[in-house]
Amino acid sequence: MTLQKTRIWLSSPHMGDKEQRYIQDAFDSNWIAPLGPHVNAFEQELGKVTGSPHVLALSSGTAALHLALIIAGVEEGDEVICQSITFSATANPIVYLKASPVFIGSEPGTWNMDPDALEDAIKDRHRHGKRIKAILPVHLYGMPAMTNELMAVANKYEIPVIEDAAEALGSAYKGHHPGTDGIMGILSFNGNKIITTSGGGALLCKNSKDKEKAYFLSTQARDKAPHYQHSQIGYNYRMSNVLAAIGRGQLEVLEERVKARRANFEWYAHFFKDKEGITLLNEPDGVRSTRWLTTLQVDPEMTGGITREDMRQALDVENIEARPLWKPMHLQPVFKGAPYYGSHLEERLFKNGLCMPSGSNLSLEDFDRIATTLTKVLGN
């Protein structure tokens, strides 16, 4: 019988030294609720890290997107423009509101929303008499999108931008933190993200008014009255004080985590340096990616026929998790028939793309196993 080797994950939680102390404090003070001093402190600390003036800690990144779209005024029958290559959580809240997504393809420099395709889409949707209420670019895998160009298009047509920075905490775009250029931005602290609260998210707002509105909606939309009174439908989306305690500990080691992930990328870049047909995405000038996940493009015409799937399956046999790039939303059965504008680049990225194990807690032994497996499948 062969002993199953321990699993090497794509991205697994990585705790620091302080989380348990903060959690203990939450217990000692009996703030075991979706409010409390750690929630407030976590918001302040996130504000410092991102430069966002108004941060609201929430139960998930998806909840943050849902509230952002409500605040942007998205209603039944509206359209929301969304990056096609992303995780489904970016697009789902559009449908929660009975609005319709319009998907935009990628540009080659960052793999994120193509500003030219965005403008084509706006013009064409307007020609069809559609109301576009928001634009949702994503900083996928931690790589900041072409924010200045996207903002210029959005401003020209006066459409608010909500940035999905779920994978980009610790990235930088020309001196700004992703998520702070649009009217609102969102972060995620899910278990696989760069830092985690086990589950959680945050809304970054430019205006205090938007944060107040989001706070109101996230706490069941309670009107000012001694009894419970509601004139609007609310949600239970606030972050727990216990989870904010974890987040505060995690935030203290954020920079170390980003550096570890960037070092993973460098390891892969070095490993694949002389391997024909395998390429990694470089950072444009003035941009820092968290390298949340290191992603490869595998061109079978140049690898001697070896495909992304050959590599993924060889890793899987060795109990090493790798995953195809996110499947574009306009190819998802659930979004069948949604309008799409773009050059179809993201379809090729999906077809040939592989996300490699990228956790900040990978060991040298893990990299040895990865290297041995890849060498076996690729040859020397």
Ligand SMILES: *Cc1c(COP(=O)(O)O)cnc(C)c1O
């Ligand atoms: C994780 C993720 C989300 C959703 O965040 P949750 O906290 O899991 O709800 C949204 N968008 C992207 C790009 C993500 O990776």
